[in-house]
Amino acid sequence: MEFRESQAIYLQIAERFFENILQKKWTSGDKIPSIRDMAVEFEVNPNTTMRTFNYLQDKGVIYNKRGIGYFLADDGLEKTIALKKEQFLQEELPLFLRTMQLLGLSLDDLKAYVQKHPLAGS
Amino acid sequence: MITLQDVQFSYKKNKPLFDHLNLTLQPGFIYGLLGKNGAGKTSLLKHIAGLLYPDAGVCNIFGYEAQARNPEMLQDIFLVPEEFALPGVLPASYVKLHAPFYSKFNYEQLNRYLAEFDIPTDTKLANMSYGQKKKFLISFALATNARLLILDEPTNGLDIPSKSQFRKIMASALDEEKVVIISTHQVRDLENLIDNVVVLEKGHIIFNRNIAEISERMAFEHNLRGVDETEILYAEDMQGRRAGIVKNQSGLETRVDLELLFNGIVKDAAVINNHLTY
Numbered sequence: 001m002e003f004r005e006s007q008a009i010y011l012q013i014a015e016r017f018f019e020n021i022l023q024k025k026w027t028s029g030d031k032i033p034s035i036r037d038m039a040v041e042f043e044v045n046p047n048t049t050m051r052t053f054n055y056l057q058d059k060g061v062i063y064n065k066r067g068i069g070y071f072l073a074d075d076g077l078e079k080t081i082a083l084k085k086e087q088f089l090q091e092e093l094p095l096f097l098r099t100m101q102l103l104g105l106s107l108d109d110l111k112a113y114v115q116k117h118p119l120a121g122s
Numbered sequence: 123m124i125t126l127q128d129v130q131f132s133y134k135k136n137k138p139l140f141d142h143l144n145l146t147l148q149p150g151f152i153y154g155l156l157g158k159n160g161a162g163k164t165s166l167l168k169h170i171a172g173l174l175y176p177d178a179g180v181c182n183i184f185g186y187e188a189q190a191r192n193p194e195m196l197q198d199i200f201l202v203p204e205e206f207a208l209p210g211v212l213p214a215s216y217v218k219l220h221a222p223f224y225s226k227f228n229y230e231q232l233n234r235y236l237a238e239f240d241i242p243t244d245t246k247l248a249n250m251s252y253g254q255k256k257k258f259l260i261s262f263a264l265a266t267n268a269r270l271l272i273l274d275e276p277t278n279g280l281d282i283p284s285k286s287q288f289r290k291i292m293a294s295a296l297d298e299e300k301v302v303i304i305s306t307h308q309v310r311d312l313e314n315l316i317d318n319v320v321v322l323e324k325g326h327i328i329f330n331r332n333i334a335e336i337s338e339r340m341a342f343e344h345n346l347r348g349v350d351e352t353e354i355l356y357a358e359d360m361q362g363r364r365a366g367i368v369k370n371q372s373g374l375e376t377r378v379d380l381e382l383l384f385n386g387i388v389k390d391a392a393v394i395n396n397h398l399t400y
Contacts, residue, residue: 008337008375009314036294043289044314045152046296051334 010051013042017056021072021080028074032062035070059083123148124270124301129169129179139165140176141325149269150298151332154316155305156384161322163305164204167272170303171201184269197224200263204274208247208255216247217262226267235261238287253279260288264295271295273304277311285311309380319380321387328391331398333378339398341370342379355393356386369397 007015020026035053039046053070056062061079062070073079100110124147131140139162147153157163168174169181172188172195181188186195209216213236221227236243239257247255256279263271277285292315296302306312319336321329343349346357346364357366367386370376387394 006342006376008377011375012377039293040290042314043286043293045317046293047151047317048314 009042009044010048010055013038013044013049013052014055016042017052017061018080018084021061021077022084024077026072026076028072028076030072031068032070032072123184124170125180125182126169127180127182129176129181131165131169131174131176138325140169143179143326145320145327145330147301147303149301150296151317152292152296152302152304152315153318153320154309154312154380155303155320155322156307156309156380157305157322158388162325163322164274166322167201167274167303167305170270171199171272172196173201197226197266198269199272200224200266200268200270201272202256202259202263202274202276204278206255206259208250208258210246210248212246213241213243213258220262221266224266224268228265228267231267232261232265235264235291238291239284253281253284256280257284257288260291264291269299269301271300271302273302275306275308276304277306277308289315309384313378313380316380319383321384321391323388323391329387329395334375335398336383337370337375337378339370340378340383340394341368341372341376342366342382343368355397356382356389358382358385367394 017026017032026032033041035049036046038049038052042049053062053064057064057070059079060073061076061083063073064070100106124145126143126145129140129143130138131143132138143166145166155163155166165174169176170183170188172181172183172191175189183195184198186192188195211219217229217232221229221232236258239254239261241254241258241261242250245254247258250258256276260273260276263273277288280288289312292302304312304316317333319329319331319333320327340355342365344360344363344365346354346366346368349368353368353371355367355369357364359365365382367382383394
């Protein structure tokens with residue numbers, strides 16, 4: 001895997017976990033691959049994937065059964081959606097709004113555009 | 123644990139290569155040893171492996187003095203050099219001859235690595251390409267399960283798929299008992315494997331820090347336009363833009379750019395170290 005973004009690697013790997021959860025590849029109670037398996041898959045140091053697991057455990061997305069492995073929490077999907085929403089509002093939206101401002105677009109312009117061009121799949 | 127204490131060494135009189143060099147390495151980590159050409163990286167690795175003896179000072183490897191070359195220590199060390207010669211024998215004969223020196227040698231592991239690296243079993247080692255020889259030696263090194271693994275420029279000569287296989291194999295082989303030291307100029311190849319950055323310059327270890335600690339305190343920017351000068355710890359021109367290392371005030375951890383970090387350390391290690399220490 002090639003990492004390009006400026007985010008720390010362990011957080012980029014967390015993003016992949018979120019994708020798997022949002023796409024329902026992993027569902028509540030599923031055992032997820034081990035810290036070492038993930039390190040091999042992403043070609044990173046296992047200490048890095050361990051940080052990813054600790055981060056997701058702190059956020060309540062996954063939990064550890066001692067000696068068995070890590071599992072997706074019952075409310076793992078809801079927690080992920082809440083985290084991603086917060087991330088969207090705090091990090092992505094300000095950039096989006098800034099671009100709108102630079103281009104002189106208003107929210108009404110966007111609304112009109114979306115009505116004319118309904119988004120695929122929505 | 124590995125400790126080098128007040129190590130002094132010179133090849134020529136009055137031209138010290140190491141001058142009171144100190145270094146501590148803990149198990150469970152992969153150390154990336156960086157330094158300019160001629161800084162003494164290979165000589166340092168040879169000191170740790172007991173292949174060069176310090177003029178003064180001590181290299182202590184898991185409680186053994188390296189230069190005593192105690193067999194108990196030697197079976198727990200494997201060095202993959204950058205330049206090496208392998209004999210004109212089949213891989214199996216080489217393994218039969220050398221594996222018994224390593225009490226924790228695992229044949230199953232060896233065969234798995236050799237298969238992953240696609241090493242032919244019916245070609246004499248001396249007739250293999252440089253890259254194949256290197257992959258054979260890396261596989262053998264990992265299969266010894268030595269607690270100290272020293273790799274000098276391991277990705278040199280490896281083709282593109284082999285570099286990825288190498289990273290996967292290293293990720294699977296690290297455990298909390300092992301110390302891995304990788305010396306390299308190919309920082310891009312190994313950026314995500316290294317968790318401690320060690321820089322050797324002018325006879326000293328001028329930097330030895332954990333990547334997580336670095337990414338908490340510093341951010342690596344590829345465009346410094348608009349950044350306040352007081353925030354900048356190091357800057358250089360990169361493809362027409364100003365890139366550099368800045369103080370990380372955001373609380374968000376950013377990806378460590380090892381090339382920028384190395385350049386920043388070589389330019390002024392004190393600035394970088396002070397920012398990490400305050």
